[in-house]
Amino acid sequence: MDYSYEQTISDLVQANHILSHEGVLDAFGHVSARDPENRDHFLLSRSRSPLFVEAEDIISHDFDGNPLAGPEIRPYAERILHAQIYQARPDVMAICHNHALPLLPFTTSAIELKPICHSGCLFYEGVPVYDDYDVSDGMLIINKREGERIARAIGSKRALLLRGHGAVVVGSNLKEVVMGSIYLALNAHIQYQAIQLGQPKYLSYEEGRAATEKMLSDLVLDRAWEYWQRRTALKHSPK
Amino acid sequence: MDYSYEQTISDLVQANHILSHEGVLDAFGHVSARDPENRDHFLLSRSRSPLFVEAEDIISHDFDGNPLAGPEIRPYAERILHAQIYQARPDVMAICHNHALPLLPFTTSAIELKPICHSGCLFYEGVPVYDDYDVSDGMLIINKREGERIARAIGSKRALLLRGHGAVVVGSNLKEVVMGSIYLALNAHIQYQAIQLGQPKYLSYEEGRAATEKMLSDLVLDRAWEYWQRRTALKHSPK
Amino acid sequence: MDYSYEQTISDLVQANHILSHEGVLDAFGHVSARDPENRDHFLLSRSRSPLFVEAEDIISHDFDGNPLAGPEIRPYAERILHAQIYQARPDVMAICHNHALPLLPFTTSAIELKPICHSGCLFYEGVPVYDDYDVSDGMLIINKREGERIARAIGSKRALLLRGHGAVVVGSNLKEVVMGSIYLALNAHIQYQAIQLGQPKYLSYEEGRAATEKMLSDLVLDRAWEYWQRRTALKHSPK
Amino acid sequence: MDYSYEQTISDLVQANHILSHEGVLDAFGHVSARDPENRDHFLLSRSRSPLFVEAEDIISHDFDGNPLAGPEIRPYAERILHAQIYQARPDVMAICHNHALPLLPFTTSAIELKPICHSGCLFYEGVPVYDDYDVSDGMLIINKREGERIARAIGSKRALLLRGHGAVVVGSNLKEVVMGSIYLALNAHIQYQAIQLGQPKYLSYEEGRAATEKMLSDLVLDRAWEYWQRRTALKHSPK
Numbered sequence: 001m002d003y004s005y006e007q008t009i010s011d012l013v014q015a016n017h018i019l020s021h022e023g024v025l026d027a028f029g030h031v032s033a034r035d036p037e038n039r040d041h042f043l044l045s046r047s048r049s050p051l052f053v054e055a056e057d058i059i060s061h062d063f064d065g066n067p068l069a070g071p072e073i074r075p076y077a078e079r080i081l082h083a084q085i086y087q088a089r090p091d092v093m094a095i096c097h098n099h100a101l102p103l104l105p106f107t108t109s110a111i112e113l114k115p116i117c118h119s120g121c122l123f124y125e126g127v128p129v130y131d132d133y134d135v136s137d138g139m140l141i142i143n144k145r146e147g148e149r150i151a152r153a154i155g156s157k158r159a160l161l162l163r164g165h166g167a168v169v170v171g172s173n174l175k176e177v178v179m180g181s182i183y184l185a186l187n188a189h190i191q192y193q194a195i196q197l198g199q200p201k202y203l204s205y206e207e208g209r210a211a212t213e214k215m216l217s218d219l220v221l222d223r224a225w226e227y228w229q230r231r232t233a234l235k236h237s238p239k
Numbered sequence: 240m241d242y243s244y245e246q247t248i249s250d251l252v253q254a255n256h257i258l259s260h261e262g263v264l265d266a267f268g269h270v271s272a273r274d275p276e277n278r279d280h281f282l283l284s285r286s287r288s289p290l291f292v293e294a295e296d297i298i299s300h301d302f303d304g305n306p307l308a309g310p311e312i313r314p315y316a317e318r319i320l321h322a323q324i325y326q327a328r329p330d331v332m333a334i335c336h337n338h339a340l341p342l343l344p345f346t347t348s349a350i351e352l353k354p355i356c357h358s359g360c361l362f363y364e365g366v367p368v369y370d371d372y373d374v375s376d377g378m379l380i381i382n383k384r385e386g387e388r389i390a391r392a393i394g395s396k397r398a399l400l401l402r403g404h405g406a407v408v409v410g411s412n413l414k415e416v417v418m419g420s421i422y423l424a425l426n427a428h429i430q431y432q433a434i435q436l437g438q439p440k441y442l443s444y445e446e447g448r449a450a451t452e453k454m455l456s457d458l459v460l461d462r463a464w465e466y467w468q469r470r471t472a473l474k475h476s477p478k
Numbered sequence: 479m480d481y482s483y484e485q486t487i488s489d490l491v492q493a494n495h496i497l498s499h500e501g502v503l504d505a506f507g508h509v510s511a512r513d514p515e516n517r518d519h520f521l522l523s524r525s526r527s528p529l530f531v532e533a534e535d536i537i538s539h540d541f542d543g544n545p546l547a548g549p550e551i552r553p554y555a556e557r558i559l560h561a562q563i564y565q566a567r568p569d570v571m572a573i574c575h576n577h578a579l580p581l582l583p584f585t586t587s588a589i590e591l592k593p594i595c596h597s598g599c600l601f602y603e604g605v606p607v608y609d610d611y612d613v614s615d616g617m618l619i620i621n622k623r624e625g626e627r628i629a630r631a632i633g634s635k636r637a638l639l640l641r642g643h644g645a646v647v648v649g650s651n652l653k654e655v656v657m658g659s660i661y662l663a664l665n666a667h668i669q670y671q672a673i674q675l676g677q678p679k680y681l682s683y684e685e686g687r688a689a690t691e692k693m694l695s696d697l698v699l700d701r702a703w704e705y706w707q708r709r710t711a712l713k714h715s716p717k
Numbered sequence: 718m719d720y721s722y723e724q725t726i727s728d729l730v731q732a733n734h735i736l737s738h739e740g741v742l743d744a745f746g747h748v749s750a751r752d753p754e755n756r757d758h759f760l761l762s763r764s765r766s767p768l769f770v771e772a773e774d775i776i777s778h779d780f781d782g783n784p785l786a787g788p789e790i791r792p793y794a795e796r797i798l799h800a801q802i803y804q805a806r807p808d809v810m811a812i813c814h815n816h817a818l819p820l821l822p823f824t825t826s827a828i829e830l831k832p833i834c835h836s837g838c839l840f841y842e843g844v845p846v847y848d849d850y851d852v853s854d855g856m857l858i859i860n861k862r863e864g865e866r867i868a869r870a871i872g873s874k875r876a877l878l879l880r881g882h883g884a885v886v887v888g889s890n891l892k893e894v895v896m897g898s899i900y901l902a903l904n905a906h907i908q909y910q911a912i913q914l915g916q917p918k919y920l921s922y923e924e925g926r927a928a929t930e931k932m933l934s935d936l937v938l939d940r941a942w943e944y945w946q947r948r949t950a951l952k953h954s955p956k
Contacts, residue, residue, distance in 0.1 A: 027944035047936070049944040074936070101903075104834045105910040108917040117343045118378050118404045135921070138928035139835050164920055165835045186340075192910060193344040193431060200347040203403055204374070211377035219286070219313070227266035227288040356582045357617050357643045425579075432583040432670060439586040442642055443613070450616035458525070458552070466505035466527040595821045596856050596882045664818075671822040671909060678825040681881055682852070689855035697764070697791070705744035705766040 003036050003173070009055050011174045012043055016050035018228040019096065021235050024181045025050040029098040029166065031181075032082045033174050035060055042086050042095075047074045051236075063087045064144070077142050084147035085154065085170060092170045094177040099166035100185035105192065107161040113187070115203040116194050120187025121215055122180050124208020128153055131163040139165050159184055175221045178228065242275050242412070248294050250413045251282055255289035257467040258335065260474050263420045264289040268337040268405065270420075271321045272413050274299055281325050281334075286313045290475075302326045303383070316381050323386035324393065324409060331409045333416040338405035339424035344431060346400040352426070354442040355433050359426025360454055361419050363447020367392055370402035378404050398423055414460045417467065481651070486511050487533050489652045490521055494528035496706040497574065499713050502659045503528040507576040507644065509659075510560045511652050513538055520564050520573075525552045541565045542622070555620050562625035563632065563648060570648045572655040577644035578663035583670060585639040591665070593681040594672050598665025599693055600658050602686020606631055609641035617643050637662055653699045656706065720890070725750050726772050728891045729760055733767035735945040736813065738952050741898045742767040746815040746883065748898075749799045750891050752777055759803050759812075764791045780804045781861070794859050801864035802871065802887060809887045811894040816883035817902035822909060824878040830904070832920040833911050837904025838932055839897050841925020845870055848880035856882050876901055892938045895945065 003011070012033050019025040027049045035041040041060045045053040046067070059069040065080040067073055082095050106113040113127045114120075130153040133139050134146050141150055141162075150168065154160040158180060160168045169184055171177040194200035203211070214220060242250070251272050258264040266288045274280040280299045284292040285306070298308040304319040306312055321334050345352040352366045353359075369392040372378050373385050380389055380401075389407065393399040397419060399407045408423055410416040433439035442450070453459060481489070490511050497503040505527045513519040519538045523531040524545070537547040543558040545551055560573050584591040591605045592598075608631040611617050612624050619628055619640075628646065632638040636658060638646045647662055649655040672678035681689070692698060720728070729750050736742040744766045752758040758777045762770040763784070776786040782797040784790055799812050823830040830844045831837075847870040850856050851863050858867055858879075867885065871877040875897060877885045886901055888894040911917035920928070931937060 027941040047940065049940060049947075051944065052947065077931075077936075099834075099836070101907065104907045105914050105917070108833055108907075108911045108919075109914040110916060111914050116347055116403060117338075119338070121377070131918075133924070135923050136927050138838070138931040139920075139924055140928075140931060163918065164833060164924075190340065190343045190347075192914065194347045196435060196913060197344050197348040197350050197431065199349060200344070201370075201402065202347070203378075206374050207372070207378055207403075210375050211379075214316075214377040214379060219316075223286065223288060224266040227290065230288075230291065355586055355642060356577075358577070360616070429579065429582045429586075433586045435674060436583050436587040436589050436670065438588060439583070440609075440641065441586075442617075445613050446611070446617055446642075449614050450618075453555075453616040453618060458555075462525065462527060463505040466529065469527075469530065594825055594881060595816075597816070599855070668818065668821045668825075672825045674913060675822050675826040675828050675909065677827060678822070679848075679880065680825075681856075684852050685850070685856055685881075688853050689857075692794075692855040692857060697794075701764065701766060702744040705768065708766075708769065 005035070005037050008033050008036050008043060008174070009058055012058060013053060013055055014229060014232070015174050015178050016045065016053040017232050017236055018178055019098065019181060020049070020051040021232045022182050022228060024096070024098045024100045024185060026099070029096070030076050030078070031094070031096040031174075031177065033094045034086055034092070039090075041068065042082055044076060044079060044082060047076045065147075078140055080144055080147035081141040081150055081168065084144070084151040085168070088151035089170065091172060093172050094170070094174040096169045096177050096181045097166065098169070098181055100181070102185045102189040102192065103161065103167050104164075106188050107163050107165065107167070111195065113161065113184075113191065115208050116187060116191040116200055118211055119183040120190070121203060121208045121211035123159055123184060123187065124203060124205055124212060125157055127159045127161055127184070128155070128157060129161045129163055175225045176216060179215070179221060179224055182228070244274070244276050247272050247275050247282060247413070248297055251297060252292060252294055253468060253471070254413050254417050255284065255292040256471050256475055257417055258337065258420060259288070259290040260471045261421050261467060263335070263337045263339045263424060265338070268335070269315050269317070270333070270335040270413075270416065272333045273325055273331070280307065281321055283315060283318060283321060286315045304386075317379055319383055319386035320380040320389055320407065323383070323390040324407070327390035328409065330411060332411050333409070333413040335408045335416050335420045336405065337408070337420055339420070341424045341427040341431065342400065342406050343403075345427050346402050346404065346406070350434065352400065352423075352430065354447050355426060355430040355439055357450055358422040359429070360442060360447045360450035362398055362423060362426065363442060363444055363451060364396055366398045366400055366423070367394070367396060368400045368402055414464045415455060418454070418460060418463055421467070481514050483513070483515050486514050486521060486652070487536055490536060491531060491533055492707060492710070493652050493656050494523065494531040495710050495714055496656055497576065497659060498527070498529040499710045500660050500706060502574070502576045502578045502663060504577070507574070508554050508556070509572070509574040509652075509655065511572045512564055512570070519546065520560055522554060522557060522560060525554045543625075556618055558622055558625035559619040559628055559646065562622070562629040563646070566629035567648065569650060571650050572648070572652040574647045574655050574659045575644065576647070576659055578659070580663045580666040580670065581639065581645050582642075584666050585641050585643060585645070589673065591639065591662075591669065593686050594665060594669040594678055596689055597661040598668070599681060599686045599689035601637055601662060601665065602681060602683055602690060603635055605637045605639055605662070606633070606635060607639045607641055653703045654694060657693070657699060657702055660706070720753050722752070722754050725753050725760060725891070726775055729775060730770060730772055731946060731949070732891050732895050733762065733770040734949050734953055735895055736815065736898060737766070737768040738949045739899050739945060741813070741815045741817045741902060743816070746813070747793050747795070748811070748813040748891075748894065750811045751803055751809070756807075758785065759799055761793060761796060761799060764793050782864075795857055797861055797864035798858040798867055798885065801861070801868040802885070805868040806887065808889060810889050811887070811891040813886045813894050813898045814883065815886070815898055817898070819902045819905040819909065820878065820884050821881075823905050824880050824882060824884070828912065830878065830901075830908065832925050833904060833908040833917055835928055836900040837907070838920060838925045838928035840876055840901060840904065841920060841922055841929060842874055844876045844878055844901070845872070845874060846878045846880055892942045893933060896932070896938060896941055899945070
């Protein structure tokens with residue numbers, strides 16, 4: 001699937017609103033897309049809560065994290081995280097960094113987050129945990145070296161947890177990243193309860209792989225996207 | 240109670256909306272009814288999120304799962320699950336397949352889901368767990384043999400859990416299936432907490448049986464249906 | 479405080495709506511008030527979900543549970559529970575029977591529900607658990623002898639849990655019963671989590687007693703009632 | 718940052734609404750600000766639920782807790798808590814006393830509430846627990862000596878838990894106190910789950926300190942404030 005620049009901007013605005021209304025993003029967190037017309041740039045809002053992001057807020061950034069806009073634009077502090085992953089992973093076309101609540105306990109624990117239900121299948125290759133902060137930066141990913149470490153930590157995986165902070169979810173298009181972000185949190189919610197019940201049975205690697213194939217079909221992605229989009233429209237009436 | 244075709248379509252649209260607003264169905268999952276005018280057919284929406292299903296989306300399917308409509312209609316992937324159960328269970332007039340969150344931990348655990356509160360009484364004969372997947376199908380029920388195994392696994396029971404995936408709830412009419420689907424999830428929510436508190440006392444078989452008799456009276460079913468219907472109307476204003 | 483018949487009807491309609499919107503009542507459960515003009519009668523809606531109860535639904539009942547209205551009125555099945563408590567407890571002016579979710583785990587457990595936070599203070603004299611059902615009645619309180627046992631079980635207390643079913647909350651006026659019903663569930667929610675954390679410190683008897691005195695002052699009751707009333711008005715726009 | 722009297726009143730009304738809509742305040746609890754034009758006075762609503770507080774409800778109080786308004790004004794019962802802290806802590810410009818649900822289990826437990834996730838960083842110096850009540854006052858902070866003990870118990874910290882009752886959060890301006898109140902509850906929610914998962918890794922003192930520096934920058938405070946303000950506006954349409 002090829003997306004035009006206009007389609008990407010429009011989807012990115014939608015992704016900001018959907019992820020806010022589904023409880024993945026709140027005052028903080030952000031979602032970006034690689035620029036379809038210049039693979040060395042990525043598109044990300046200026047610094048504002050995703051719930052309010054509109055097309056005119058989105059600006060192109062280069063791989064040093066510099067916003068390609070006038071100096072009066074204030075960018076997100078953690079944009080280097082996006083920059084370093086786009087640079088390291090040519091397959092990645094979209095990224096979400098979020099602090100969804102069900103994920104947070106897993107970021108602080110030795111218990112591995114892994115697929116326990118069908119919706120969590122996308123993460124069958126594992127979700128590493130990053131815990132290698134420059135302490136002086138207050139657990140934020142704001143310098144280039146920390147960004148490089150993040151990119152190394154996610155490796156070829158689809159998601160990374162950041163200890164005591166949140167998660168990064170990547171994918172080959174925006175719909176996949178929106179689904180992955182919502183379903184990573186959902187899987188964490190279920191896994192937490194399953195662990196309390198005791199001795200849960202997880203998806204096997206092969207179950208996860210096969211389920212992922214179905215999940216990323218256009219049919220499934222489009223149905224889920226339409227669902228989240230319409231739920232968002234029901235809630236998101238501007239005043 | 241006999242239902243006309245028109246009444247069944249209308250109730251089925253309502254059931255789709257109610258189960259969405261009560262958190263039983265989301266982007267996925269589906270609810271069907273046996274065709275009252277042709278017991279070898281069943282009525283099910285084309286592939287779309289239940290929140291948006293309208294009368295014109297509902298099409299008849301045969302017991303091979305074939306939609307009896309033009310080829311441009313895209314049916315649900317898991318329709319064979321409905322087909323095989325209607326074929327095996329002449330008493331079943333309606334079916335819901337869902338992924339309600341409170342159920343999921345129980346699908347992954349050796350702990351049996353059973354009635355812990357009055358609302359869960361319908362399931363006093365037990366809720367078996369299916370864990371016999373064709374792994375290559377990604378835990379979806381999309382081939383006839385898997386559909387047959389599902390029908391065998393539910394046997395004469397009112398519900399079946401699918402490991403790491405969700406549940407199937409059946410009944411002798413749509414209102415019963417809507418109630419069963421909502422209350423199976425509610426019972427799971429309560430049972431989870433009761434287990435954390437420790438040594439819960441479950442309903443006895445006879446308590447469950449007697450309570451079910453009351454629960455399935457027209458008075459109770461109609462009161463609950465009216466309640467869910469009006470709550471849905473409050474939330475479901477189309478834009 | 480003396481209430482007129484008109485004020486009682488108006489407060490009772492409000493109580494139905496408030497308790498529905500605060501998640502204490504759902505399709506089922508009911509709230510009643512003693513008739514201020516005839517202490518041997520009590521006021522209770524005909525059989526419908528509390529969310530929809532209006533003044534014209536409310537009818538007087540005698541202590542045998544008979545509705546004093548035409549035969550076309552269908553009363554609640556469990557009205558005998560109210561009748562028997564009003565008869566046994568001259569101090570009781572209002573009663574709520576509900577199935578609030580946070581209470582249910584405690585109804586099935588040997589762990590006693592008791593005040594863990596200020597809001598739960600009203601229950602410092604303890605909350606007994608009823609588990610003496612006529613099994614054939616499906617755990618419903620629908621015969622006079624079971625009603626008598628319920629009245630004996632609550633004794634002089636402010637609340638009673640019914641195993642696997644719900645609770646009864648009584649008080650000396652409707653506002654007190656609305657507060658008690660909301661705060662019994664809230665206390666259960668907090669107590670559940672406090673037990674998971676481990677070795678919670680409960681309110682002492684004397685703390686509970688002193689806090690109850692403050693809680694039942696007109697100032698506090700009126701502030702809480704106004705709050706719930708206005709929240710309800712925000713949500714309860716009829717279509 | 719200096720705030721005018723008018724700005725402080727306007728922010729204080731907003732703070733009341735935001736904290737209500739974010740679930741920190743309900744029928745009870747209150748938020749105050751030091752009077753920017755008279756540091757020996759503080760601004761607090763008369764006794765009403767924070768959801769409904771408007772500019773005309775806010776009155777100045779002195780350090781004995783006396784409202785500087787006509788005798789027909791009914792003040793909050795627990796205003797002495799604010800008075801004593803403002804007197805003891807010249808650095809404190811705003812205070813919130815609340816009963817947010819996720820905090821309550823921690824007020825009853827020997828387990829210390831401490832930063833487990835980035836949002837909770839503000840509390841890296843620890844959150845003491847007050848349990849030194851005048852029992853006859855029903856766990857309310859309504860006499861001067863109890864107010865003094867509260868002020869001593871919070872010491873130089875940013876928050877204090879009150880056993881079985883709630884919390885006090887202080888800060889150097891209203892936005893900081895709103896953020897602290899929301900994030901203290903959020904941290905408690907996450908910490909509770911992390912403890913259930915087992916052996917959580919907390920923020921180090923230095924991580925907490927460094928993260929706090931970022932968190933209290935104008936950029937971050939303003940972004941969060943705008944977010945909560947707009948969410949409140951979406952929900953808070955007066956009738």
